[in-house]
Amino acid sequence: TILLLPDGCDVQRLQVLDRDEARRALGLPLDRPLIGYIGAIFHRDAQLMARAFDLVRGTHPRAMLAVIGYCNRDVAALVADPGAVIRTGFVSYEDMNRYLAACDLCWLPLRDTGANRGRWPLKLNEYMAAGRPVVATAVGDVATLMRKHxxxxxxxxxxxxxAEATAQLLSDPALRKRLGRNARRVAEEVFDWALLTERLEAFYDNVLSKERA
Incomplete structure (x- = not known):
């Protein structure tokens, strides 16, 4: 018997916060589109993200990109306008929550490689827990989850x-709101660590009861 459990979300610690309040707390402008990305990134994925951001700026010239937390690549050096990239460096969990809330959408730019097809990017869990709509490339299990939910x-x-998908979502506040609500619901109903713990305990109980029978 096999139980497949995904990595979970801390839905108690990461909350859906008001966008404008988060921006005020962080000193960010209220009227500029903001795309978010958390953490480290492979080199080819960083190139994809940087080029896409330049193209997004063609349709949304005031758009900004927030690279939240530690990132192993200098994404700002890869884009045409480095001043449009916010690099937070290490931040507290509370400020990470604020930065996510401040974003209009979050990115998951994965090249279609064996490494990306075979892994689960934990940043997606953070996006969902914060109730952020996601624009991602259709690679691996990420695509399956996003299509389903x-x-x-x-x-x-x-x-x-x-860039085209990003521009579409930046131009549609109602769609962003609906997708963000779906993301938080999935975090609570599918990826909550408490629920995953219950599933694991039930699995162990079932296996042990069969062994005793």
């Missing part, structure tokens, strides 16, 4: 497609 838009792993 409608938490964002999918694109091919090309800068043009990622």
């Amino acid at each position: 409608e938490i964002g838009l999918l694109a091919r792993d090309r800068p043009e497609d990622l």
Whole structure:
């Protein structure tokens, strides 16, 4: 018997916060589109993200990119306008929550590689817990989850497609709101660590009861 459990979300610690209040707390402008990305990134994925961001700026010239937390790549050096990239460096969990809340959407730019097909990017869990709509490339299990639960838009792993999906979502506040609500619901109903713990305990109980029989 096999039980497949995903990595979970801390839905108690990460909350859905008001966008404008989060921006005020962080000193961010209220009227500029903001795309978020958390953590480290592979080199090819960083190139994809940077090129897509330049293209997004073609349709949304005031758009900004927030690289939240530690990142192993200098994404700002890869884009045409480094001043449009916010690099937070290490931040507290509370400020990470605020930065996520401040974002209009979050990115998951994965090149279609064996490494990306075979892994689960934990940053997606943080996006969902914060109730952020996601724009991702259709790679691996991420694509399956997003299609099933409608938490964002999918694109091919090309800068043009990622930028097009991003521009579409930036231009549609109602869609962003609906997808963000779906994301938080999935975090609470599917990925909550408490629920996953219950599933694991029930699995152990079932296995042990069969062994005793």
